[in-house]
Amino acid sequence: MARYEIYVTYKQGIFDPPGATAERALKNLGYEGVEEVKIGKFIRMSADATEASVAEMCDKLLANPVIEDYRIEIVEGD
Amino acid sequence: MARYEIYVTYKQGIFDPPGATAERALKNLGYEGVEEVKIGKFIRMSADATEASVAEMCDKLLANPVIEDYRIEIVEGD
Numbered sequence: 001m002a003r004y005e006i007y008v009t010y011k012q013g014i015f016d017p018p019g020a021t022a023e024r025a026l027k028n029l030g031y032e033g034v035e036e037v038k039i040g041k042f043i044r045m046s047a048d049a050t051e052a053s054v055a056e057m058c059d060k061l062l063a064n065p066v067i068e069d070y071r072i073e074i075v076e077g078d
Numbered sequence: 079m080a081r082y083e084i085y086v087t088y089k090q091g092i093f094d095p096p097g098a099t100a101e102r103a104l105k106n107l108g109y110e111g112v113e114e115v116k117i118g119k120f121i122r123m124s125a126d127a128t129e130a131s132v133a134e135m136c137d138k139l140l141a142n143p144v145i146e147d148y149r150i151e152i153v154e155g156d
Contacts, residue, residue: 001113007120022121026135033126034135035079042085042120043100048111057104057112 001048003075008063009040040068044075079126081153086141087118118146122153 010016016038023037043062047054054072063070088094094116101115121140123132132150141148 009120009122019121022140025139029135029138031125031127031131031135033131035124035126036122038122040120040122042087042118043097044087044114044116044118046113047109048113049109053109053111057107057109060107061103062100 001046004043004045004047004051004054005073005075006043006045006054006058006062007040007071007073008043008058008068009038009070011067011069014067079124082121082123082125082129082132083151083153084121084123084132084136084140085118085149085151086121086136086146087116087148089145089147092145 010019018039019037022039023034026034026037041063045054049057051072051074058070058072059065088097096117097115100117101112104112104115119141125132127135129150129152136148136150137143
């Protein structure tokens with residue numbers, strides 16, 4: 001059993017609506033120093049699976065490879 | 079200007095519907111080894127703001143402190 005952390009982010013140049021909304025909202029709240037906000041997914045998984053298999057899960061279901069990048073980190077091995 | 083990475087996760091014991099859905103879908107796709115999937119947010123922010131100020135932004139807007147925890151990391155200082 002391994003624990004994985006997966007970071008899913010929009011690819012460079014892809015518009016990020018939740019991030020843009022948060023950015024505007026923070027500025028409206030008075031946080032003028034906010035420059036850019038990007039919101040992605042932080043997935044934690046416990047699985048009896050190899051990293052290659054987790055990458056496959058990302059491609060098939062957890063991320064949209066057309067518009068998103070992902071990075072997989074093994075937090076804890078067997 | 080600093081760059082922050084913020085990890086927003088459901089608090090212990092709070093039901094995570096997207097995570098539960100992904101978990102079931104992965105099992106249905108044949109990934110029997112998947113034990114648990116938790117889906118949170120991965121926020122990247124560039125801001126001219128202190129870490130205390132970013133924590134305030136989390137409490138007010140980026141996270142829901144009633145059901146979510148967050149962790150702030152400074153990626154790059156001034």
